[in-house]
Amino acid sequence: MSWITARRRHPAAGYVILVLGLLLVGAIYASVTGGGTSASAAPQATVAMHEITTGRQIFLQDCQTCHGFYAQGTNEAPGLIGVGSAAVNFQVGTGRMPLAEQGPEAVQKPPRLTPKQTGEVATYIGSLGGGPAVPTDAQVSTSGANVGLGQQLFMANCMACHNFVGAGGALTYGKFAPALTQTTNRQIYEAMQTGPEAMPVFNDTTITPSEKRDIIAYVTKTRTEPNPGGFSLGRVGTVTEGLVAFLGLLLFMVLMAMWITGKKKGNHGAES
Amino acid sequence: MTDSNVHGQHPEPEGPGAPHRVIGTPSPAESRSMLAPAPEEEHPPARELPPAPDDEHANNAAKLVAACFILAMLAGLGFIACYFIFNDHSLSAVTRDNLALGTTMALAFLLLGAGATIWVRHVMPKVEIAEDRHPLRSSDEARAEFAETFKEGADASGFVKRPLIRRSLIAATVPVALAPIVLLRDLGPLPYKSLDSTVWRKGMRLIVYGTNRPITPAEFNTPGSMITIAPEGFQNDFDAMAKAAVIIIKMAPGQLQPPTRMNWTVNDIVAYSKICTHVGCPAALYEQTTHHILCPCHQSTFDATRGAKVLFGPATRPLPQLPITTNAQGYLVAQSDFREPVGPSFWERS
Numbered sequence: 001m002s003w004i005t006a007r008r009r010h011p012a013a014g015y016v017i018l019v020l021g022l023l024l025v026g027a028i029y030a031s032v033t034g035g036g037t038s039a040s041a042a043p044q045a046t047v048a049m050h051e052i053t054t055g056r057q058i059f060l061q062d063c064q065t066c067h068g069f070y071a072q073g074t075n076e077a078p079g080l081i082g083v084g085s086a087a088v089n090f091q092v093g094t095g096r097m098p099l100a101e102q103g104p105e106a107v108q109k110p111p112r113l114t115p116k117q118t119g120e121v122a123t124y125i126g127s128l129g130g131g132p133a134v135p136t137d138a139q140v141s142t143s144g145a146n147v148g149l150g151q152q153l154f155m156a157n158c159m160a161c162h163n164f165v166g167a168g169g170a171l172t173y174g175k176f177a178p179a180l181t182q183t184t185n186r187q188i189y190e191a192m193q194t195g196p197e198a199m200p201v202f203n204d205t206t207i208t209p210s211e212k213r214d215i216i217a218y219v220t221k222t223r224t225e226p227n228p229g230g231f232s233l234g235r236v237g238t239v240t241e242g243l244v245a246f247l248g249l250l251l252f253m254v255l256m257a258m259w260i261t262g263k264k265k266g267n268h269g270a271e272s
Numbered sequence: 273m274t275d276s277n278v279h280g281q282h283p284e285p286e287g288p289g290a291p292h293r294v295i296g297t298p299s300p301a302e303s304r305s306m307l308a309p310a311p312e313e314e315h316p317p318a319r320e321l322p323p324a325p326d327d328e329h330a331n332n333a334a335k336l337v338a339a340c341f342i343l344a345m346l347a348g349l350g351f352i353a354c355y356f357i358f359n360d361h362s363l364s365a366v367t368r369d370n371l372a373l374g375t376t377m378a379l380a381f382l383l384l385g386a387g388a389t390i391w392v393r394h395v396m397p398k399v400e401i402a403e404d405r406h407p408l409r410s411s412d413e414a415r416a417e418f419a420e421t422f423k424e425g426a427d428a429s430g431f432v433k434r435p436l437i438r439r440s441l442i443a444a445t446v447p448v449a450l451a452p453i454v455l456l457r458d459l460g461p462l463p464y465k466s467l468d469s470t471v472w473r474k475g476m477r478l479i480v481y482g483t484n485r486p487i488t489p490a491e492f493n494t495p496g497s498m499i500t501i502a503p504e505g506f507q508n509d510f511d512a513m514a515k516a517a518v519i520i521i522k523m524a525p526g527q528l529q530p531p532t533r534m535n536w537t538v539n540d541i542v543a544y545s546k547i548c549t550h551v552g553c554p555a556a557l558y559e560q561t562t563h564h565i566l567c568p569c570h571q572s573t574f575d576a577t578r579g580a581k582v583l584f585g586p587a588t589r590p591l592p593q594l595p596i597t598t599n600a601q602g603y604l605v606a607q608s609d610f611r612e613p614v615g616p617s618f619w620e621r622s
Contacts, residue, residue, distance in 0.1 A: 152481070152482040153481075153483070157482075160556040161557045171566060172571075177557075201496045201497045201522075205490075205493070207483070260389050
């Protein structure tokens with residue numbers, strides 16, 4: 001200690017301390033971040049490569065008959081280069097792909113692939129370049145979203161096809177806009193980004209990710225609103241019950257009138 | 273509760289020779305005459321009321337009637353009870369309140385009516401009594417008396433003798449008769465030229481409805497995109513938006529064909545009025561696969577690649593195309609207003 005005590009007022013002491021401090025900060029920074037990258041980068045790349053090769057295997061089994069060996073598209077089906085992993089995750093995750101039969105619209109059915117397999121195919125198609133990626137959990141979280149703005153955007157751009165609470169509706173030539181009552185947040189997000197089937201695209205520069213979350217928040221909020229009645233016809237209210245009650249009571253009143261005014265068949269009393 | 277079949281036969285209710293009468297058809301001609309009494313001899317002979325039946329059937333029916341009346345009484349008491357039990361005027365409670373009150377009241381009236389009907393049909397003696405209407409025409413004496421009274425009153429009031437009162441009374445009725453005709457004005461006001469134009473002007477920016485952001489072709493760059501657009505500054509002016517709402521659609525290169533006005537588009541972005549030319553619904557169902565714009569109200573279908581010409585449905589004119597371009601900052605702007613009136617046809621439309 002006497003060595004430090006002797007030299008602590010030396011003109012160079014301040015610079016020495018500064019250099020030592022910088023070295024210490026640099027060492028801590030390297031141990032926290034630099035070491036991390038060098039340790040985990042290679043496994044991540046390996047996992048992605050593994051996913052891509054597995055995804056390509058699944059693609060070759062289940063998709064290439066229609067979409068082509070290199071996903072380049074055929075006469076039967078569009079090319080998938082550039083559609084992005086979000087499109088694959090939506091189409092396969094909702095069971096629309098693989099397609100059961102050609103028709104006006106790919107109908108939703110129980111997914112053929114597991115979520116893991118779906119993710120692998122999506123990663124493979126995404127790796128072909130371009131297109132929106134599968135959104136993260138944070139991107140589809142509705143916490144703190146502006147439901148009011150979401151409603152305004154939904155009313156202006158989605159309501160015409162999907163009904164004002166997302167109950168779905170008919171389009172032309174057998175196509176239809178599906179109900180959004182069971183759709184997950186991620187699927188709604190992916191559908192807006194990729195425009196599946198006849199649906200138009202709402203890309204991130206037109207409707208920003210934050211505004212997409214607002215729209216999702218509106219769609220999910222409507223599900224929790226009270227919905228009285230049985231067959232609600234897309235939340236128009238208790239109209240069906242009213243119709244049944246009206247017709248039923250009308251019939252009842254007609255029967256009552258017939259009973260009251262009907263001629264007696266028996267011959268109580270005097271009969272001519 | 274069915275009609276009695278105790279005697280197992282169904283005697284013809286009307287006398288032999290009387291035509292079978294169907295409910296709702298006119299009665300025989302002689303009984304329709306209301307102006308003069310029918311000849312006396314056509315009346316059926318008056319009958320004594322037969323004694324009320326006192327057999328087992330009638331006794332059972334009487335018990336049923338009493339049961340109906342007691343239940344009606346209980347329902348009526350229930351109505352009063354429900355009024356106090358559900359005396360809570362919150363919005364959710366008022367539905368239960370109404371249901372309970374309505375049900376009890378309906379039951380009370382229904383059971384009263386049912387009891388009365390069973391009483392008449394099964395307890396009272398069955399007898400048909402015909403009663404003629406008296407002639408509608410008053411007797412000659414009464415008519416003469418009325419004419420005399422009327423003339424007396426007219427003379428006493430001076431209606432003929434005092435033209436001042438008579439004419440002022442007539443004048444007083446004229447405005448009252450005219451008033452309903454004047455109220456027809458509330459069907460207006462006349463639109464004059466307001467339907468011919470919208471608020472779109474040269475250089476006005478297109479903003480995304482809701483987010484109120486102007487938009488560039490570089491942002492709106494994915495083929496198959498569609499978005500609802502408002503004129504900048506009028507997004508909250510509903511009167512303006514009722515005519516000026518627009519959708520813009522991004523096509524893939526080469527998809528837009530005449531009669532689309534190509535020099536009114538920017539980078540394959542085309543802008544059409546959102547107001548259907550049939551009855552003015554928002555035509556905003558855009559199918560990016562077929563490029564159809566569909567109106568949800570009456571299924572008018574427009575081809576977005578060919579100047580929104582009508583493919584199907586009751587609309588007769590294409591959706592008007594808004595001439596658009598970009599300004600110095602690169603934002604989409606209008607070149608001018610629509611070149612034709614938007615929305616449904618109207619009488620003065622040129």
